[in-house]
Amino acid sequence: MPRVSRPAFGPELREVYAALLERAPENWIEPDLERIRRVMELMGDPQNSYRSIRIAGTNGKTTTARITEAILRAAGLRTGRTTSPHLHSPVERIAVDGVPVDEEAFVQAYRDVEPFAQIVDAESEEAGGPRLTYFEYLVAMAYQAFASAPVDVAVVETGMGGTWDATGVIDPDVTVITPIGFDHQEYLGESIEEIAGEKAGILTERALAVIAEQPELGAADVLAERLQQLAAEAAVEGEQIGVLSRTPGVGGQLVTFQGMAGRYEDVFLPLLGEHQAHNALLAIAACEALLGGGETPLGSDLLTEGLATVTSPGRAEVVRQAPTVLVDAAHNPAGAEALVATVRESFRFTRTIGLVGILQEKDAEQLLATLEPLLDSVVITQSSSPRAIPADRLADIAREVFEDEERVLEAASLPDAIQRAVDLAEDAGDQFGGVVAAGSVTLAAEVRDLLGAGEED
Incomplete structure (x- = not known):
């Protein structure tokens, strides 16, 4: 299967991205916000020059951020959005008015932060600490880029956890917590209560909170206790807000939402899956909170216009027809469960x-066990990430899970794996077979790339 090439990074972006990657990796955190606070202070705290919505949780953060931003743009606000990780290019992490910044603006944001980062790096190293991490530097870049634009409001997705996440140097007007499940236990804790405690770190006394219905009772209890301690105002799914009805359709679904301030009947959401309706609910409530303190309904035309523009690349996204190839960034059991249901x-x-x-x-x-009931066969492969489980080792795990070696095939080369999956879907002239690609964000991105799906927008 031929590869569809994307334009290569320009020389300056390559240089800047290489410098970022030399720092501590994105999946590494330590409980310390001093470095990011210090660099923002030296820069004049640009994150305080606009309003903000901060989003934490295990699944649904990126889509919730994208929907929130789309509604705010329909309301006439200039928006900034920072999400992670990226699919194809790091510029996707910093978007203004719904569009990723270009390479020149990304490089400029890096250069704007650079002299201050050098000071903080030196101070930290002198005290025996690390330099700014990859993610901390990117957060500083995003906040600076938003101030330079300038934007009216920033929609900010946490990278990992909440309490110690570098995005926390912002003082949000609204906080959102999506469903919490098990992920990143090596950093966030082994129990659901510990993980929820880290996510709850984004809640503040001042910010109005929007809380998703929690699949784990322990997480719900931790969030309720934190809200009570803060005496923070909150809209909780299943109590003040909810998805009242939904009808799946071609290319999306019709949903009736109960928001904080109003009921919205039969709104078309161009995303597939029940979980996306719940992500949209959180976004609607967050916008109600920001735009009218949770007391003024969104206009029906505004909501219709905002939702009509929503996309969620790499999330239950069809990237090829005949046979259908669906890619999803599901990389934990809860995400896989949502994918199976969709x-x-x-x-x-x-x-x-x-x-x-x-x-x-x-x-x-556990990921494979969640997907297994959906699949007739599975082709095990690996992305180009150095963190990818080698295909032969993952195939051994899959054979144990599937308990039938004939259902498990192996192809370390991703182009070969895609071709084998497509051939299996079309076996014996089957016109209604489909391929579901999942397991990591990097795999979703590379399948999109190989099949020529549109760039992240």
Whole structure:
């Protein structure tokens, strides 16, 4: 299968991105905000020059951020958005007015931060500490870029956790917590209560909170206790807000939402899956909170216009027809459960083939066990990430999970793996087979790349 090439990074972006990657990796954190606070202070605290919505949780953060931003743009506000990780290019992490900044603006943001980062690096190293991390530097760049634009409001997705996440140097007007599950236990804790405690670190006394219904009772209890301690005003799904009804359709679904300030009947959401309706609910409530303190309904035309523009690349996204190839960045059991439910609801595949690659720090056995009932066969592969589980080792895990060696195929080369999955989906002239590619963000990105899906927008 031929590769569809994307334009290579320009020389300056390559240089800047290489310098960022030399810093501590994105999946590394330590409980210390002093470095990021110091660099922002030296820069004049640009993050205080606009309003903000900060989003934490395990699954749904990026889509919730994208929907929130789309509604705010429909309301006439100039927006900034920072999400992570990126699919194809680091410029995707910093968006203004719904569009990733260009390479020149990304490089300029890096240069704007550079002299201050050098000071903080030196101070930290002199005290025996580390330099600014990759993620801390990117947060500083995003906040600076938003101030330079300038934007009216920033929609900020946490990188990992909440309490110690570098995005926390901002003082949000609204906080959002999506469903919390097990992920990044090596940093956030082994119990759901510990993980929820880290996510709850984004809540403040001042910010109005929007809280998703929690699949884990322990997480709900931790969030309720934190809200009570802060005496913070909150809209909780299942109490003040909710998805009242939804009807799946071609290319999306019709949803009736109960927001904080109003009821919104039969709104079309151009995303697949029940979980996306709940992400949209959180976004609607967050916008109600920001725009009218949770007391003024959004206009029906505004909401319709905002939702009509929503996309969520790499999340239950069809990137090829005949046979259908669906990519999803599901990389933990909860994300895989949502994907399975979405495929069963929205597609009528007569044969479903998995294309799976997983990173080393993830619970591969549980991910595969969640996907197994959906799949007739699975092609095990690996992305180009150095953290990818080698295909032969992952295939051994899959054989144990599937308990049938004939259902598990292996192809370390991703182009070869895609071709094998497509061939299996079309086996014996089957016109209604489908391929579901999942397991990591990097796998989703590379499948999109190989099949020529549009750039992140």
